Amino acid sequence: MSPADPSVARRLLVVEDDETVRRFLVELFRKSGYRADAASNGAEALELVEENPCDVMILDQKMPGLSGLDVLERLRAIGPPFPVIVLSGHGSEELAVQALHMGATDYVTKAPDPRFGEILLDKTRRAIERFAQEEEQRAHVETLRQRMSELGCLYALEKLFDSVEGSPRVALSAAADILLPGAGGRCCAVIRIGKEEYASANRFESGHVESFDIRERGKTIGTLDIRFRDGAGAPPLSDMERDLMMAVSDRIGHFMDFWHTEQRLRESNAALEEYAYVASHDLQAPLQKIESFAQLLQEDCASRLDESGRYYVSVVHRSAQQMRRLIKDVLALARLDSDGLAIKPLKLGDILAAVKDQLSQRLVERNAVLATDALPTVPGDETRLTQLFQNLVGNALKFNDKPEPRVEVGAVEEPGHWRIYVRDNGIGMTREDAGRLFVPFKRLHTGEKYEGTGIGLALCRKIVRQHGGTIDVDAEPGKGCTFWIRLPKEPATAAPNDVNTSAQPP
Amino acid sequence: MPNITVQTSRILLVEDDHDDAALAQRAFHKANVWNPLDVVRSGQEAWDYLTHQGAFADAEKFPAPLFVLVDLNLPGMDGRELISRIQADSGLRRIPLLVVSTSDYEKDIEFGRKLGVQHYVIKPLQPQNILAFIGALPGFQIILGTAK
Structure with missing residues (x-):
């Protein structure tokens, strides 16, 4: 319906059985610029508007045959709607109210009032305006409703694509079902990707098709086909539906891209895992032999070797050992990436007790003390946090030249996280060295003075980061060092370098 | 002196690598076993050995x-398959198993654990x-030599 534009003459229909009144009204409205027609009874009025709807109707309430209320009732059934102003007799306002309930826009009481014409004209103009506003609002609400269902559809697609793992088949078949909300039986959807087809449950074969390209990174990989039922008089897609289908086919393209990327990642992960296995087995096997047989030479044949021979063998043995440690540590570092974390509440006290147990021999040998203060329970992966503290306490013992090395472990509570410290009375380090500490393979000392691979602290940092925490060190040469580990009290969301946070794979 | 024949219990090593077999042999002797x-040298041979074939x-x-x-x-038939077969056989299942591997790959260890291999x-x-393995076995007759 066009908006209330005063320059356009309104088509107005007067429905009035009394000829005098009818003529008066037609005259009144024509003078005011309306194109006014007239009907003398309800049936005639209905016939006229069914042929050619008017912009506004002036409807007498009390007529022989169909009354005004009867006409309103039938108008409601035939539509399209236009404003109706009911003329009520004096003293029958109750009926007028009923007319309003039945869809009349307003009413005017017929009265021998000199201002009757003025009132009627005024109410008619306002009714047209209000009706136009209401139409606009109705259209707006309809747009909103459609937009909602469109958003609902996209949201459902989003959820669907997020939740379905394994194969796009399930996701796309389900997508075909939900992508035309409210389309009823008028059409069906078929998603074609390459040679695969995923159709909605109500699939049928004949009928004209509207097709939308599905693109993955700009390349067309398939189509989204909306097929209309033949002969059902199905209306074509509205602009809004077409927009929606375009958004949907975009979304499907992204989904396929995501799926393919994920698949590639999965494959390369599997290849990496295979590689790690080969590395751990096939590289270590010959090395173990070199080490074992060098040891055999030392143990079984030492008396038959002279001093330089014994020295050469010891170098072979030591180097093989070092190489094996390196491979082991590199693998450990690599596996931090490929294996998932199994996060659960961990009593750090228990972890430290386990570490103390594992290092018991070294603690006795070094005449060292490992003192632990009250320690909190934190969310973490048991294997990794054990590894972390084993490395830190092990380092504290290793880089220590005191006759009685001392390692203290404790915790400071802060809002949202714990700060755990591992403090030693060892050799300490310079500030510059402290900055280089967590880099893989970076060693601060020669292998002759302190053996190691330079991976331990890189491993520690990675573990702490995977737990959403940070690690740093306070140190001074000769005065020992204190490692500070900041761990969140609540489980962290996955760190970017985690592949997943699910339980450890079998 | 009457002639007494003692049937000596044997130990089976499934190992394709000569050197590793030699190391194992030496370790047994060092342990005085x-x-x-x-x-x-293969899973198939081990299976034949255990089932008296060939x-x-x-x-x-x-x-x-x-x-x-x-x-x-x-x-050929690798250690995993051999172990699976042994564990699936009601008679052979009773024979204690010790997995000896180059790999400290968790998946291998986990595999053994799932099949009930404790060692x-x-x-x-x-x-x-x-010695630790033998110590964990209930009541087996081991020939221990004189300690050096």
């Missing part, structure tokens, strides 16, 4: 071993590994 050690048809000469040491990576040793096999 002097039971005869039969070495087979070259091992003589059940008297090759009775059920005291225990079996299995390397996981073997040509897993990373190569090279050391005398103390053997």
Whole structure:
């Protein structure tokens, strides 16, 4: 319906059985610029508007045959709607109210009032305006409703694509079902990707098709086909539906891209895992032999070797050992990436007790003390946090030249996280060295003075980061060092370098 | 003096690598375990040995071993398949198994655990590994030599 534009003459229909009144009204409205027609009874009025709807109707309430209320009732059934102003007799306002309930826009009481014409004209103009506003609002609400269902559809697609793992088949078949909300039986959807087809449950074969390209990174990989039922008089897609289908086919393209990327990642992960296995087995096997047989030479044949021979063998043995440690540590570092974390509440006290147990021999040998203060329970992966503290306490013992090395472990509570410290009375380090500490393979000392691979602290940092925490060190040469580990009290969301946070794979 | 023949319990080692077999042999001797050690080189051979087939048809000469040491990576039928077969056989299942592997790969260890193999040793096999394993077995007759 066009908006209330005063320059356009309104088509107005007067429905009035009394000829005098009818003529008066037609005259009144024509003078005011309306194109006014007239009907003398309800049936005639209905016939006229069914042929050619008017912009506004002036409807007498009390007529022989169909009354005004009867006409309103039938108008409601035939539509399209236009404003109706009911003329009520004096003293029958109750009926007028009923007319309003039945869809009349307003009413005017017929009265021998000199201002009757003025009132009627005024109410008619306002009714047209209000009706136009209401139409606009109705259209707006309809747009909103459609937009909602469109958003609902996209949201459902989003959820669907997020939740379905394994194969796009399930996701796309389900997508075909939900992508035309409210389309009823008028059409069906078929998603074609390459040679695969995923159709909605109500699939049928004949009928004209509207097709939308599905693109993955700009390349067309398939189509989204909306097929209309033949002969059902199905209306074509509205602009809004077409927009929606375009958004949907975009979304499907992204989904396929995501799926393919994920698949590639999965494959390369599997290849990496295979590689790690080969590395751990096939590289270590010959090395173990070199080490074992060098040891055999030392143990079984030492008396038959002279001093330089014994020295050469010891170098072979030591180097093989070092190489094996390196491979082991590199693998450990690599596996931090490929294996998932199994996060659960961990009593750090228990972890430290386990570490103390594992290092018991070294603690006795070094005449060292490992003192632990009250320690909190934190969310973490048991294997990794054990590894972390084993490395830190092990380092504290290793880089220590005191006759009685001392390692203290404790915790400071802060809002949202714990700060755990591992403090030693060892050799300490310079500030510059402290900055280089967590880099893989970076060693601060020669292998002759302190053996190691330079991976331990890189491993520690990675573990702490995977737990959403940070690690740093306070140190001074000769005065020992204190490692500070900041761990969140609540489980962290996955760190970017985690592949997943699910339980450890079998 | 009457002639007494003592049937000595044998130990089966499934290992395709000569050197590793030699290391294992030495470790047994270092641990003072002097039971005869039969070495087979593949899972199939081990299966024949345990089920008295082919070259091992003589059940008297090759009775059920005291225990079996299995390397996981073997040509043909590998250690995993062999272990699965042994564990699936109601008779053979009773024979204690010790997995000896180059790999400290968690998946291998986990695999053994799932099949009920309790003992897993990373190569090279050391005398103390053997003693610990034997110590964990209930009431087995071991020939211990004189300690050096």
